[in-house]
Amino acid sequence: MKKQTISALLVSFALALTGCNAATQTPVESTASEGLPQLGNDPVTVKIFASTGMFSDEEFARYLAEPVKKKYPQISVERINSGGQKIQDLITAGEIPDIYASYPGPMGNALAEYKMLYNIEPLIKKYRFDTGRFSDEALQTLKIAGGQDFLPGLPAYTNTFALFYNKDIFDKFGVPYPKDGMFWDEVAELAKKFNRMENGVMYRGVFPDGIGRIQQQLSIPFADFTANKSLVNTEQWREAFQIWGSLFKMPGLTEGDFKVPNAGKNQTAFAGGTLAMIASHSNLLNTLKKTEGVNWDMVTYPQHRKAPGIGQRMDSPILSITEQSKVKDAAFLVLDTLLSTEVQTEMMRGGRMTVLKDEKLKSEFAKGLKEFEGKNLSVMTKLKFAVMTPFRYLPDGDVDKILAKAFNAYIVDEKDLNTALREADEEMNKLIQDKLSQKK
Incomplete structure (x- = not known):
């Protein structure tokens, strides 16, 4: 160079x-x-x-x-x-x-x-x-x-990402295992085969994490920093809510403790044998390392059809x-x-x-984790990073709260899609003006 x-x-x-x-x-x-x-x-x-x-x-x-x-x-x-x-x-x-x-x-x-x-x-x-x-x-x-x-x-x-799945749950319901290279719509169809009560136990199909994950994967902008204006009430965000919503708006998936996205509770459910699939990152390996009796494996992180080969942003x-x-x-x-x-x-x-x-480095991934021998860990190295969306002067924690509030209201049918996006757009514009006034 x-x-x-x-x-x-x-x-x-x-x-x-x-x-x-x-x-x-x-x-x-x-x-x-x-x-x-x-x-x-x-x-x-x-x-x-x-x-x-x-x-x-x-x-x-x-x-x-x-x-x-x-x-x-x-x-x-x-x-x-x-x-x-x-x-x-x-x-x-x-x-x-x-x-x-x-x-x-x-x-x-x-x-x-x-x-x-x-x-x-x-x-x-x-x-x-x-x-x-x-x-x-x-x-x-x-x-x-x-x-x-x-x-x-x-x-x-x-941290790098994959789709973890519980083999025992798939075997129990006679469902074929996920495959590498799946797209989110395929994961949604697979998840529909679960979400049922069996012998007093509620089984659930998938947890993809909150709305921020698809925003990060597709690098969807939430603000125009040239005009200092929100971009949440746009077709890109509408499509994102609909795609991600299809992973949540299934009977039985968002009830009780799982009414809204919660990574910790869903990791516990996966380790406990009641969640069939979870899209998560490499830190989950530390939990699985300490958990006995879970017959799991993983495939590549699900992709979006508009961005094949792209996983999550750098974390x-x-x-x-x-x-x-x-x-x-x-x-x-x-x-x-x-x-x-x-x-x-x-x-x-x-x-x-x-x-x-260094590609040689990538070939060494998780080879020192003897307890995971035989697992498909190399899938965590297969996809490219998504590009981070600029936050500029906006705290990403505040942005995440606005988006999560709107999405959560949408998936539990408290608000329709138009209302959820419009109100989120208004809140984002208010946040933008508040932060601009503080800079003066």
């Missing part, structure tokens, strides 16, 4: 974060043999804020602390929110992390709110980190996700170096180590999907 192209990518490649400040660099000394700067030998501790959902204690040690210590004996990596503290608690206590891990969206706003934003592009150049190693879809997604002219962090990995923890860090060089070397081929290979073998485009 030419220098000009790399520079252009780095300028536009950003996350949903704001602000820019100067940084204090850790002293370095050159190494003629490698041609790269190198830290001195003085001990240094890099403190990281990252939830246990992003990295379990075992993963934190395996993918961060231990490989960094092996490569840089002078660097120690420490998680500082192991007790479940919130970032606000640590800031109040004067313990701002050197690296803050967040998903693009509301969590990332803390970087701007607490003036922790830092531009890592000089460190990328200094240590010759090759952003061209990221997949094209990941780069495109991350560029669109932000609104800044610099890069404050790097993605660690991404990655982003590790950002903070402005307040006094050990920025060491912190960047932690990121560099995490994104090395060696560590990414270990993560892939452990079921964490890489954001790098």
Whole structure:
């Protein structure tokens, strides 16, 4: 890739974060043999804020602390929110992390709110980190996700998606198993064969997750940021509600505890043997690892006929170096180590999907999970990422609430489709105006 192209990518490649400040660099000394700067030998501790959902204690040690210590004996990596503290608690206590891990969206706003934003592009150049190693879809997604002219962090990995199914339920009702390459309308037809009471047990066909999933898969815009106007009451959204609604508006599917989409309750139902299929992400593997007696497998995440070959958008923890860090060089070397081929290979073998485009890496997915031998895990690597829709100045949590409220009212017949979309459009326009007024 030419220098000009790399520079252009780095300028536009950003996350949903704001602000820019100067940084204090850790002293370095050159190494003629490698041609790269190198830290001195003085001990240094890099403190990281990252939830246990992003990295379990075992993963934190395996993918961060231990490989960094092996490569840089002078660097120690420490998680500082192991007790479940919130970032606000640590800031109040004067313990701002050197690296803050967040998903693009509301969590990332803390970087701007607490003036922790830092531009890592000089460190990328200094240590010759090759952003061209990221997949094209990941780069495109991350560029669109932000609104800044610099890069404050790097993605660690991404959750990846599949359609999980319970073989025993399919066998019980004599229904053929799902196949790779299915489309959502085919999944809906398959799900209709379930949703029945049997010996006092209510069986259900499918849980595809909330309306946001089809929005993400098709990259449906919810706002025109040039005109600052909602786009929810459009034909694209009408079709999305109808397609997704077909997966919910079946007798017996949305009743009782399952009246509206709830991922946690449906994961429990799948593990408990009453839900035939669930479209979910790689974190479900952790639940299934701890659950005995579930005879399951998976096929590729269902596709939309207008976007064949496309799965879900990138769902990655982003590790950002903070402005307040006094050990920025060491912190960047932690990121560099995490994104090395060696560590990414270990993560892939452990079921964490890489954001790098190395096809050899993808072939290693979940090979280290011996308890899942024989499962069709490779399907999680088959589809391309969808491209993220820009949120710009709108918090995605607020956007999700508006869309979920409208969709949930539609699937339980509290509101017809026209009313649900019209009211959601009005709420989105109000949110847009509220956020614009706050920026003045």
